[in-house]
Amino acid sequence: MYRLKIFILFILFSISTNGNPMPGQTKTTEKEATAIATKQAKTKHISYLVNEKMPNKKVVSISVILVILLFVLFYFFYQNNKLKQRLKVKIIRKKILLNIINAGIDSQEIERKKIASFLHDNVNALLSSAGLHLNTFTHQNNVQSEEIQKTKAILQDVHDLLRDMSHDLIPSLLIRFGLIYALEDLCEKNSNSSIHFDFLNSISTERRYVEKFEMKIYFIVSELFNNIIKHSGATKAQIQLKENGKIFKITIHDNGIGFKTKNINDAEGFGINRIRARVKKFKGSFSIISKANEGTTIKIKIPLPH
Amino acid sequence: MIPKIRIHLADDHQVLIDGLTNLLQTVQNFEVVGYSLDGITLHDALIEDKADILILDISMPQKDGIAVLKELQNANLTCKVIILSSYDDLKIIKEVMKLGAKGYLTKKCAGENIIEAINCVYQDQEYFSASVREKIFNSFLQNNPKLNHTPNIENPILSVREIEIITLIALEYSGKEISEQLFISMNTVETHRKNIIRKLKTKNTIGLVKYALKNNLINY
Numbered sequence: 011m012y013r014l015k016i017f018i019l020f021i022l023f024s025i026s027t028n029g030n031p032m033p034g035q036t037k038t039t040e041k042e043a044t045a046i047a048t049k050q051a052k053t054k055h056i057s058y059l060v061n062e063k064m065p066n067k068k069v070v071s072i073s074v075i076l077v078i079l080l081f082v083l084f085y086f087f088y089q090n091n092k093l094k095q096r097l098k099v100k101i102i103r104k105k106i107l108l109n110i111i112n113a114g115i116d117s118q119e120i121e122r123k124k125i126a127s128f129l130h131d132n133v134n135a136l137l138s139s140a141g142l143h144l145n146t147f148t149h150q151n152n153v154q155s156e157e158i159q160k161t162k163a164i165l166q167d168v169h170d171l172l173r174d175m176s177h178d179l180i181p182s183l184l185i186r187f188g189l190i191y192a193l194e195d196l197c198e199k200n201s202n203s204s205i206h207f208d209f210l211n212s213i214s215t216e217r218r219y220v221e222k223f224e225m226k227i228y229f230i231v232s233e234l235f236n237n238i239i240k241h242s243g244a245t246k247a248q249i250q251l252k253e254n255g256k257i258f259k260i261t262i263h264d265n266g267i268g269f270k271t272k273n274i275n276d277a278e279g280f281g282i283n284r285i286r287a288r289v290k291k292f293k294g295s296f297s298i299i300s301k302a303n304e305g306t307t308i309k310i311k312i313p314l315p316h
Numbered sequence: 317m318i319p320k321i322r323i324h325l326a327d328d329h330q331v332l333i334d335g336l337t338n339l340l341q342t343v344q345n346f347e348v349v350g351y352s353l354d355g356i357t358l359h360d361a362l363i364e365d366k367a368d369i370l371i372l373d374i375s376m377p378q379k380d381g382i383a384v385l386k387e388l389q390n391a392n393l394t395c396k397v398i399i400l401s402s403y404d405d406l407k408i409i410k411e412v413m414k415l416g417a418k419g420y421l422t423k424k425c426a427g428e429n430i431i432e433a434i435n436c437v438y439q440d441q442e443y444f445s446a447s448v449r450e451k452i453f454n455s456f457l458q459n460n461p462k463l464n465h466t467p468n469i470e471n472p473i474l475s476v477r478e479i480e481i482i483t484l485i486a487l488e489y490s491g492k493e494i495s496e497q498l499f500i501s502m503n504t505v506e507t508h509r510k511n512i513i514r515k516l517k518t519k520n521t522i523g524l525v526k527y528a529l530k531n532n533l534i535n536y
Contacts, residue, residue: 130375134402135329138423142335145427149342162427169424173402182403186374186382187411195407 111287119225126179129172137172141165180225189224190215190251193231197249200235207235208248217253220315226292227258227312230285234262234308237281242266242306253314260310268300318345321438324367325351326358326384327400328376332423336371336430343431355379359387367395369434372417374401374408385415396437400426404448406455413499419443441507442500446476453480456497457487473515479533481508485521486528 141162148158176182184192190213197207218224231249238247244266252259282298289296294312323346325333333351340346349365352358355376362370370388374381385397398419399412409420418437421429422445429445436443444452474482484494491509495502513520516527528534 130402131328134423135327135332138402138426139329139331139335141424142332142339142427146335146339146342149339166424169402169422173404173424177405183405183407186380186403186408191407195405 108287108290111284112291115284115288119229122179123225126176129176129179134169134172137165137169181228184224184228185221188216188218189227190217192224192228193249193251196228196232196235200239205239205244206246208246210248210250213251213253219258223292223315226288227260230288230310231260231262233281233285238262238264238266238306242268244305256314258312258314260308260312262308262310263305265305268302268304268306320345320347321434322347322349322366322368323434324349324362324365324370324395326353326355326370326376326381327351327373328353332373336426339427339430340434346431346434355381355384358384359391362388362393362395369438370395370397371400371430371434372397374399374403374412382412382415385412385417389416396440398430398433398437398443400430404451406451409444409448409452410499413442420448421445422448441504444499449477449480452498457483474512478508478512478515481505482512482524482528483533485509486525486534 144158144162144165147153148155181192181195183195190211194209194211194215197209201207219227235247238244242264244264247262247264247266250259250261250263252261286296289310289312292312292315294310297309298306299309300306323340325336325348327333327336330353333353337348337351340348349367350361352361353376356379358370358379372381372384376384381399381401388395388397396418397416398421399417400421400423401408402423403409404422412420419433419442421433421443425445425447429443433443433445480498481494484498489497491502491505494500495505498505509521509524512524516523518524518527
């Protein structure tokens with residue numbers, strides 16, 4: 011491409027120089043002319059000189075043009091390269107940011123799981139057995155002590171607290187019965203007198219996916235639900251789940267106040283960036299359609315893990 | 317001599333098994349015949365020790381309680397299962413009852429109810445610990461305006477469960493509906509109904525409804 015351009019330009023210039031001397035040429039001729047001749051003979055001399063030194067001048071002019079051309083070309087080339095580099099840096103920067111976000115989320119999820127299973131497996135079991143031993147003691151010795159009753163009550167309170175906390179970390183339904191089940195439950199739990207979440211699903215509730223995939227999807231949906239509850243002012247929302255060949259589709263719609271789609275990137279508080287990063291990591295697509303006062307529709311498509 | 321109730325424990329925590337064994341051994345007609353720390357060997361162990369009752373935890377490594385329940389459902393064992401779990405999510409309870417469990421206890425009050433639960437389930441009745449039972453009942457009648465939500469004063473004659481049954485009968489639920497919604501068998505509902513009639517010394521269901529109205533169990 012570039013070579014062709016250079017060639018064409020070169021031909022064009024050489025043609026134009028034959029007909030019309032370039033400004034650079036006139037300058038050199040003027041200098042020589044003033045050195046030799048008087049004012050009156052000036053014009054004659056010039057024409058004479060032009061004719062006399064024709065081959066020499068042509069070489070000079072052509073080389074000057076070539077140098078200019080080369081310079082211009084080099085400039086463009088340089089600029090182009092610079093732009094490309096800048097774009098590359100931009101892309102890399104974006105990727106790094108995405109990786110940072112994802113790494114943050116990943117480690118958060120790993121920690122969540124760790125803490126939840128620690129609470130559930132170790133602390134809970136110890137508490138229960140403490141309660142059991144206490145019961146055995148009262149049973150064997152037939153003691154009626156207010157202090158023991160109080161201790162039992164405290165143990166039960168701790169149990170409740172632990173359960174709530176580990177449930178917040180990772181819902182037990184998700185682990186035991188899978189994503190579809192847990193999402194249905196999420197709809198029910200989030201529905202109340204001011205907002206109702208509809209659950210539309212065409213996937214078998216017994217369908218299980220890889221644990222990591224289930225957790226990610228669950229937390230994405232619960233974050234989107236939180237947004238709806240906190241910011242949209244909607245009275246109705248629905249989630250639709252579909253599995254289409256190798257793609258898992260989620261559509262979430264609400265009838266709330268919506269927002270200008272243009273401002274999505276500013277809406278960092280909504281955690282949209284985090285969600286986008288997560289969807290991107292699974293090589294999925296994420297889109298938001300929203301207009302003021304017309305509700306919001308969010309579509310997520312993610313290829314199924316193997 | 318009455319035959320002892322043979323009990324098998326399954327939980328992945330030795331401490332809990334020790335605690336349970338200690339407690340159950342204080343009861344005369346109970347015998348802890350074995351325990352398993354995971355779900356994999358459980359099935360064979362049950363056949364070997366011919367347990368009547370299995371106390372089963374849901375969260376166990378490798379093979380969880382749900383997988384065990386599914387296996388037992390197909391295995392045709394006479395052993396009855398009581399779930400002892402720290403989960404108290406209604407949906408989980410519903411699912412494990414569907415999978416053939418006969419009782420559900422939460423770990424937080426295991427010590428209080430487990431003896432009662434074993435006796436109950438051994439006599440072919442479903443058993444839930446108090447908080448679970450309450451949860452099931454409330455979720456069923458959550459939005460029923462006819463239910464009187466004022467807290468029940470301790471009834472000298474009837475148990476809390478029986479109060480629930482009588483309330484549902486008065487609200488015109490059929491035996492089948494009650495059994496489905498409370499996760500208990502038709503037989504259990506029928507037994508409760510008969511017990512209530514006997515205790516209240518009435519002759520039939522109409523007497524039950526009259527009692528429910530008189531005691532403000534339902535609004536009318």
